[in-house]
Amino acid sequence: MAKSTTPIRDAVLVKYLNEAYGKEEQLQTALKAQIALAQRPTLKRALTDHLKVTKAQSRALKARIKALGGTAVSGPDLPGPDAVSDVATTAAAVANKAIATAKGPLQALRGTSPGDNQLRNVRDCFWNEAEEIAHYNVIEAAAEALGDKETAQLARRHRREEEKMQNFLAREIPKIVKDVMKDEVPKEERATPARRRTTTSRTSSATKKSTTSGRSTSTPARRRAKAAA
Known part of the structure; x- marks a missing residue:
C-alpha cells in the first residue's frame, strides 16, 4: 500500500470528524426507534425533523x-x-449499525408504562445531544488551532443544531414527567402545584396591604375629629 501523503494536520482533523460521523450514523437508527415510540405530537415532529x-x-x-x-x-x-481497506470500512459500518439497531427494541421494553418509556427515550435523546455537542466542541477547537476555518465553521453549525434540539428536549422533559406522575402516582401523593400557593400568597399580601392602607387613611381623620371636639 502506498504511503499516505496527507498532512498530519488533516489526519488529526479526520480522526475527530470520523468520531462525530460515527455518532451521527448511529443516531439515525436510534432516532427512527424513538420516533416510533413518541406519543406527543410535538415530540414526534421534532424527532422527525x-x-x-x-x-x-x-x-x-x-x-x-x-x-x-x-x-x-x-x-x-x-x-x-487511507488507513483502512474498503472491506474493513464496510465491516465496521455494519457492526456499528447492528449495535444501534439492537438498542431500539430494548428501549420499548424497559419502562413501567408507555409514558415512562417515552420519558426514558427523551432522556437518552438529551444525553445523545450532549455527546454530539462535545464532539463538535472538540472539532471546532482543533480546527481553529490548526487554522482550518472551513472545518471550524462546519463544527460550529452542527453544534448549534444540536444545542437547539437539546434545548427543546429540556423543555419537553418536565411536561412528560408530569404526565408520568399522573399515570403512576396517586393524586394524594403528588405535590400541590406551586401556582396555587403563589396565588394564595398574593391574595394574602393584597389583603394585608389593603388593611394597612385603610388604617393609615382613617388615623388622621380620627385625630381631626378629636381635635374639633
Whole structure:
C-alpha cells in the first residue's frame, strides 16, 4: 500500500470528524426507534425533523472528511486517511449499525408504562445531544488551532443544531414527567402545584396591604375629629 501523503494536520482533523460521523450514523437508527415510540405530537415532529438534520450532518461530515483526504468510517475503529481497506470500512459500518439497531427494541421494553418509556427515550435523546455537542466542541477547537476555518465553521453549525434540539428536549422533559406522575402516582401523593400557593400568597399580601392602607387613611381623620371636639 502506498504511503499516505496527507498532512498530519488533516489526519488529526479526520480522526475527530470520523468520531462525530460515527455518532451521527448511529443516531439515525436510534432516532427512527424513538420516533416510533413518541406519543406527543410535538415530540414526534421534532424527532422527525432532527432525523433529517442528522442525515444532513452525516453527509456534510463525510464530504469534509473526503476533502481532507480521509475515509468516512462509522465503526469502533476510527482511523485517519487511507488507513483502512474498503472491506474493513464496510465491516465496521455494519457492526456499528447492528449495535444501534439492537438498542431500539430494548428501549420499548424497559419502562413501567408507555409514558415512562417515552420519558426514558427523551432522556437518552438529551444525553445523545450532549455527546454530539462535545464532539463538535472538540472539532471546532482543533480546527481553529490548526487554522482550518472551513472545518471550524462546519463544527460550529452542527453544534448549534444540536444545542437547539437539546434545548427543546429540556423543555419537553418536565411536561412528560408530569404526565408520568399522573399515570403512576396517586393524586394524594403528588405535590400541590406551586401556582396555587403563589396565588394564595398574593391574595394574602393584597389583603394585608389593603388593611394597612385603610388604617393609615382613617388615623388622621380620627385625630381631626378629636381635635374639633
